[in-house]
Amino acid sequence: MSVQFCVLAFLCFAALAYAADLHLPATVTAGNALTFAAPGNGDATMYVSGPGTAIKRKVQLGREVSISGDELKNAGRYTVAVDGVGSGSFFVTAAPVGSIAFLARPSRVPADTHDVINGTAFLFDRYQNLVTSPQPIKFELSVNGQTVTRTEMSKDGVAYTKLDSSKKEGAAQFVASSGPASVRRVVQEVASDACDIRMHAQPAQNGILVQTDPVRDCAGNPVPDGTIVTFTSTDSIGRSTVDARIKRGIAQALLPASNNATISIASGVVVGNEIRWEGGR
Amino acid sequence: MKHAFSFAAFSVVATSVLWLSSARHPSIVLAASTPSVTLVIRNAAPRQVEDQTQKAVARDYAAAWQAMADAIDQNRPDLLAANFIGTASDKLAETIQQQSKTSLHRRYVDKGHKAQTVFYSTEGSAMELHDTVQLQIELLDGDKVVNSEDVTVRYVALMTAAENSWKVRVLQEVRQF
Numbered sequence: 001m002s003v004q005f006c007v008l009a010f011l012c013f014a015a016l017a018y019a020a021d022l023h024l025p026a027t028v029t030a031g032n033a034l035t036f037a038a039p040g041n042g043d044a045t046m047y048v049s050g051p052g053t054a055i056k057r058k059v060q061l062g063r064e065v066s067i068s069g070d071e072l073k074n075a076g077r078y079t080v081a082v083d084g085v086g087s088g089s090f091f092v093t094a095a096p097v098g099s100i101a102f103l104a105r106p107s108r109v110p111a112d113t114h115d116v117i118n119g120t121a122f123l124f125d126r127y128q129n130l131v132t133s134p135q136p137i138k139f140e141l142s143v144n145g146q147t148v149t150r151t152e153m154s155k156d157g158v159a160y161t162k163l164d165s166s167k168k169e170g171a172a173q174f175v176a177s178s179g180p181a182s183v184r185r186v187v188q189e190v191a192s193d194a195c196d197i198r199m200h201a202q203p204a205q206n207g208i209l210v211q212t213d214p215v216r217d218c219a220g221n222p223v224p225d226g227t228i229v230t231f232t233s234t235d236s237i238g239r240s241t242v243d244a245r246i247k248r249g250i251a252q253a254l255l256p257a258s259n260n261a262t263i264s265i266a267s268g269v270v271v272g273n274e275i276r277w278e279g280g281r
Numbered sequence: 282m283k284h285a286f287s288f289a290a291f292s293v294v295a296t297s298v299l300w301l302s303s304a305r306h307p308s309i310v311l312a313a314s315t316p317s318v319t320l321v322i323r324n325a326a327p328r329q330v331e332d333q334t335q336k337a338v339a340r341d342y343a344a345a346w347q348a349m350a351d352a353i354d355q356n357r358p359d360l361l362a363a364n365f366i367g368t369a370s371d372k373l374a375e376t377i378q379q380q381s382k383t384s385l386h387r388r389y390v391d392k393g394h395k396a397q398t399v400f401y402s403t404e405g406s407a408m409e410l411h412d413t414v415q416l417q418i419e420l421l422d423g424d425k426v427v428n429s430e431d432v433t434v435r436y437v438a439l440m441t442a443a444e445n446s447w448k449v450r451v452l453q454e455v456r457q458f
Contacts, residue, residue, distance in 0.1 A: 045427075049387060091454075130451050156400065158400050
C-alpha cells in the first residue's frame with residue numbers, strides 16, 4: 001500500500017514538475033527586454049508566440065533566458081513554452097504615447113455655429129500599439145488669433161470633442177496633442193447663410209437692373225462667392241425669376257421691363273427686402 | 282435584446298466545409314463558417330449604432346476572425362486583405378512572416394465572441410469594440426503541437442468603414458477592459 005502511494009506521489013510530483021509554469025512577469029512595457037529563469041540542465045527549445053512574433057530557438061536550461069525588446073514591441077499576450085520545462089504567458093503593454101491619429105470633421109464648416117466641429121484622436125505609442133490607459137489630450141482650435149482649448153481624457157485609446165466654430169471666417173488650425181505627440185488639421189470656417197439681404201433696383205436699357213448690397217452672414221462675414229441669390233419679379237403679366245451667383249460679395253440680375261412690379265429677393269431660407277416698381281421707378 | 286445581435290443566427294452553414302484548389306495552395310481546407318459574434322451596442326458613444334451597422338460590423342468582425350485564423354494557421358498573409366487594414370494588417374503579416382521562417386503556425390479553435398461597441402465616431406467612420414473571446418490556441422512546430430491552451434482573452438478592436446464593409450484596423454489583446 002505504501003509502495004503504491006509512493007509511486008503515485010512520485011508520478012504526481014513528476015507531472016507537476018513537468019507542467020510547472022515558467023516564472024514570467026505579468027506585464028512588460030513594449031520595447032523592453034525580458035529575462036527569466038528556465039530551470040534544468042542542458043539545451044531545450046524555446047517557443048514564443050505573440051502579436052507580430054513567432055520565435056523558436058535553443059536555450060540553455062539553468063541559465064537566464066532573455067527575449068529582446070525588439071522582439072517584444074507589439075502589445076498583447078505572449079506565450080512562452082520551453083520544451084520539457086513548462087510554459088507561461090505575460091502581457092506587453094503599450095509604451096508612452098508617441099503618435100496620434102486625428103480625425104477632424106468636417107473640413108469646411110459655417111462660422112458661428114454650435115458644436116459643429118468634431119475631433120477624434122486615437123493614441124498610439126511608437127510601435128503603433130493603441131495606448132489604452134487614460135491619457136489627457138488637448139484639443140485646440142485657433143482662427144484669427146482666437147483660440148479655444150479643451151482637454152479630454154482618453155478612454156480605451158480614444159478621445160473626442162465637439163467645438164463651436166468661431167464668429168469670424170478663416171482657416172482654423174485644429175490641433176490634438178498628448179505628451180510629445182501633436183497633429184494639426186485645418187478646418188475652413190466659412191460664412192454662414194446670409195443674414196439680411198438688401199437690394200436696390202434701377203432702370204436699365206432692356207429692363208430693371210437689381211443689385212444686392214454686400215451679402216454677409218449674421219457675424220459680418222461675406223457670404224462666399226458662388227452662393228445663389230434669387231430675384232423674383234411679379235406683375236400683371238406673370239412672374240419672372242432669375243438666379244444669380246454672388247460675385248465679389250454682391251449679386252445682380254436684369255429683370256424684364258415692367259411698369260408695375262413687385263420685386264423680391266431670397267437666398268436659401270433667408271428673404272430680403274421687397275421693392276414696388278411703379279412707372280419705371 | 283434589441284441591442285444584441287448574434288452573427289451566429291446568420292451562420293446556418295456552420296458545419297459545412299469548403300474545399301479550395303489552386304496551383305499555389307492545392308486542397309486547402311477553409312471552414313466555410315465564421316465564428317459566433319454577439320455584438321451589444323447599448324454603450325456606444327458618442328453616436329448610437331444603427332441596426333444595419335450593427336449587423337454589418339458583427340458580420341465583418343466575424344469574417345475577420347475567420348480570415349485571421351486561416352491566415353496564421355496556413356501562414357498566408359494574402360488571406361488578410363479583405364478584412365484587415367493598417368496596423369492590424371501589418372502586425373498579422375509580421376506574425377506570419379516570422380512563423381514561416383521558423384516553421385511554426387498557430388491554430389485557433391474559436392468558441393465565440395461577446396463584443397460590445399464602446400465607441401462609434403460622430404461621422405460614422407470608426408468603431409471600437411471590446412471583445413471577450415473563448416479560444417483554444419495551439420502552437421505547432423510543423424505538425425507537432427508544442428503548446429496548447431484554453432483561454433478567455435480580451436481584445437480591443439478598432440474597426441473602420443471601408444467602401445462596402447468594415448475592416449479591422451487595430452486588434453490588440455489586453456489584460457482587462
